Amino acid sequence: MQPSPERRRRRGIYVLPNLFTTLGLFAGFYSIVAAGQGQFGPACIAVLVSIITDGLDGRVARLTGTETDFGAEYDSLSDMVAFGVAPALLVYHWALRPLGKLGWLLAFFYAAAAALRLARFNTQPQVYGKKYFQGLPSPSAAALVTSAVWAGHQYGFPVWAGTPLAVLVAVAGGGLMVSNFRYHSFKEFDPRGRIPFFAAVLIAVGVAVVSTDPPTVLFILFASYAVSGPILTLHRRRRLRQSRHAA
Template sequence: MQSRKGIYLLPNLLTTGGLFSGFFAVVSSMNGQFEAAAVAVFIAMVFDGLDGRVARITNTQSDFGAEYDSMADMVSFGVAPALVVYNWGLAELGKLGWLAAFVYVAGAALRLARFNTQVGIEDKRFFQGLASPAAAGVVSGIVWVGVEYDIHSLSVSYIVALVTCVSGLLMVSNFKYNSFKEVNWNGKVPFVAILVVMLIFVIVATEPALVLFLVFSLYALAGPINTFRTVDKVTLEDVVGDHEEGSDVDCTTVSSDENDSDLK
């Protein structure tokens, strides 16, 4: 019996939710609603984290889903954060402002392209370069903090440009970032762990803009720190460029399974 053609609804519906959130962030920033725009990017992260996991649980992985997820991520974590931060704090810088935003967009595009060519061959414990949702968290977080605490964008425009550029460059770096994929989410934990999770929710709820920005910023800094701690002598290949083992990628080994599309 011939298999029925079509696409899986649930995981692609979640991906569409993330895509919509990214597009909504762009439109909101164009209308001057920067807090809503920044929050929309974080909502897109929730959808991005769910679609791959739902596909695994329901056994609905597909090549279409993997490609659609990458396209949605480019909008939600590449174009959207760049335009949000540009409209809020970079437009006044003129050419320097849009160049900083472009560095971020280009970094996100290169990061996603490199991730897609390394699926199935990379070390599952680490990401090579800062994941695009985490970079989006830093860039959108600084906008959210600025709006929340009434910080005038003109007074911090150069700092915002620097953070945007650095976030884009970290995405295409060779710094190692923990992927947390080795965590066993199905295992049992002590009762106190639930209390810790509740405490984390309370802390985030008190000052969500500041807490989320600090969390993603610390994660972004963790990559260079981990790399410098684990190598005896830092070389150019440890920072940027192609590693020897990744120079000849056999594309036939690349998997399009959405198992590996949780963070890019």
Template sequence: MTESKRKGIYLLPNLLTTAGLFSGFYAVVSSMNAHFEAAAIAIFVAMIFDGLDGRVARITNTQSEFGAEYDSMADMVSFGIAPALVAYNWGLTEMGKLGWLAAFIYVAGAALRLARFNTQIGIADKRYFQGLASPAAAALVAGLVWVGTDYNVVGNDYSIIVAAITGIAGLLMISNFKYNSFKEVNWHGKVPFVAILVVLLIFVVVATEPALVLFLVFLLYAVAGPINTFRTVQKIKLEHVVGDPEEDADFTEENKKQSNEPKD
């Protein structure tokens, strides 16, 4: 009986991970059929499932090594391969080699980002992400495609912009720029009643122009990483932008020390 339990997998969290994987695969297929709006939306749906599977696993105490590895593989499809192919099919096909190279930079960045994240579990500063998280990078690229299709923009007419955003998103993922993780937010605490009204207002704003609002939100979040990094260090060094794991660890410790120092 013990042996059979050890070989089994937990259904609910892995079912949510599978739903996210399906959404990423659906995005690729939709972009191949020139259904770019559906492809972009599918990537955002994958983000929802990606946020749910880990929380459900913790709430139900169903974490497992298999689930963590499966989630990482699903993220590579949904937030690595899918956004790159959607961007390529929408606005990079007429650039030739430069087009698929920009898409590959994104894919490679996502793979390296996920690998680095998996090796830093338990030792990284939980307040920040080191480099742009792959779901946020995917949202940036998918948001661009969604906005373009929403406003009837032909992607290949602006292929330079598409290539730049796709490539920069890939590079930001492997950077050492620090991004707020928002994990320090107490979601179980009480908030003033006006906070509920603010949340409702946010939903209304998003519902009016979801493509444009979501793209701008993740664009600002992507820009916030370099700003936060340059603002918290006195002298910019190469390891503040990119570096090996040992340099990254030193950078984390430096940020911790500076965050505890009194401000003028």
């Protein structure tokens, strides 16, 4: 007996989120291979592709009503490869290797921080609600490290300039992931909703600016987002202290 067309359609839709997750896992694995061969440009682009697919799989699952525990676990394992191991090995092969044991320990610190960040996100309730993340999200940390490597590689940073940058992004990215700083999640933004015409103009301008020099512009953007967490948290604490004194 042949299954009904509706049943076949449900099975076809069900595979879509996992397909995007697999694409992200493949891109992360490819980044590891490319970084080991010294192909840092393609390796960086692969991590950025993983970030895009990671944003799509969850949305596709919610839109199609195919959210499952299996999909959530598979997504976390894929994120560990794409946003934990791949950026760690990428920054190690690019500029941390000359530091010897310290270099791979710094890379391991970043990978371990990504694992802890993912485990905390999966097991603990959202402390700051849906509007904020607790700690820097692992895709943003991966984008910070990747864009730094991409910019440094494009401009041919020497060892004396590339290694300090690599140490900075590895330590800062890993530390901010396991911190308690709050970051805007932007989950209140609905891509299906209407936006003002001026916002559409700003989006077009933003795309044009990024296209002029993607590595540098992306590094500035993600570095700004990484810094926004401590600034937002400290500003909120200051306002709370002022309100208590006023009371």
